Amino acid sequence: MNARRRLQALLALAMLPLAGTVAAQQEFPIPNKPIRIVVGFPAGGGTDLQARLVGQHLSQVLNVPVVIENKPGAGTMLAAMEVQKAVPDGHTLLYTPSSTLAMLPHSLAAVKYDTFKDFTPVSLGALGPLVLVLHKSIPAANVRELVAWAKANPGKINYVSQGVGTSAHLYGEIFARQAGIDMVHVPYKGANDVAKDFISGRVHLQFASSSAAVALAKTGEVRMIGVVAGKRSPLFSDLPTMGEQGVSGVDIESWVGYFGPAGMPPATVRKLNDAIGQVLKMPKLQEDYRQGGAEAKPSTPEEFARIVRGTYDEWAQTLQKIGYAKQ
Incomplete structure (x- = not known):
């Protein structure tokens, strides 16, 4: 490479960060450029469906395509x-549960992002507590009966999660320790396999998202017996919390929200926040969320x-407190 070409290559490399900055500073939304909402779950699950409901209306409010x-x-x-490395122009968003950015950095050594340095909070999206669900093969109608049965049958209950260090795993670990029972952890790689084996009775217990819990309960093979929250959820007003049933420490509430990459211009954040808020306040959308086991909830x-x-x-x-070490 001669000196002239070397200089051209160096100049091109130097311009790459500037190109990203220019793109991020363009007026939002950029005409005809789609907004991507990235969801860390397969299509068809509760979080995915929430994102799709919002995306349909968000496209109309902002007059640009929205893809999930x-x-x-x-x-x-x-x-x-994926969102961490995106250009911060408002056209790439992450819609994700609280576990992704509030829990996994404490539970998994493999986490390669910083919650506060690498992301921009845009808006809360939904509230929905985790729900303790139990297969009907276990003869217990509530948490106290489950604990009594588990103590009389040590090691005979297994609980399922979508992997070591995930919220279902950690809540199972905390529950077992707080209740003084012996349970076997069975980690899975995918939500579809979890649901299939849970319904069949191969696995017995799970701390499931509110939307997944509602879907499982509709099969008639699984019952909901407790919510993970400091107080009863309006979504499940007849369902006692874990604390009400004698198990303390299982009460960190869950949410789902919208994030962008770090460095988003404040005006872009505000415009996105306003648009998402408009959509989440639509009565039909709020009812659709409730039917799916979640409460649409915007925020600043x-x-x-x-x-x-x-x-x-x-x-x-x-x-x-429980002496959990990162896995």
Whole structure:
């Protein structure tokens, strides 16, 4: 390579960060450029359906196409890393549960992102507690009866998760320790296999998302017996919390929200937040969410940032208390 070509190559490399900055500073939304909402689950699940419901209306509000991109794997980390490296122009968003950015950094050594340095909170999207669901083959109608049966039958109950270090795994670990029972952890790689084996009775217990719990309960093979929350959820007003049933420490509430990559212009964040808020306040959408076991819940970016920080700190304290080491 002669000197002139070498200089041209160096100049081109130097311009790459500037190109990203220019793109991020363009007025949002960029005409005809789609907004990608990245979801770390396969199509058809509760989180995916919520994103698709919002996407349909968001496209109309902002007058640009909105596409949902499913990127399952690594307990939602793949989706987070996809958004982490995106241009911060508002056209790439992550829609993800609290576990991705508030819990996994404390539970898994493989996490390669920083919750507060690599992402921009845009808006809360939905609330929905985790629900303790139990296969009907276990003769227990509530948590107290489950604990009594498990103590009388040590090691005969297994609980399922979508991988080591995920929320279902950690809540199972905390529950077993707090209740003084012996359960076997069975990690899976995919939600579809979890549901199939749960319904068949191959696995017995799971701390499931509210939307997954509703779907499982509709099969008639699984019953909901407790919610993970500090107080009863309006979605399941007749279902007692774990604390009400004598098991403390299983009460960190779950949410799902919208994030962009770090460095998004404040005006872009505000415009996205306003548009998402408009959509989440639509009565029909709110009813669709409720039918799926979730509560549509917008917020300001500032409120959402405080929620993220609070949940992140709660998980740090809880895992420290039980002596959990990163896997």
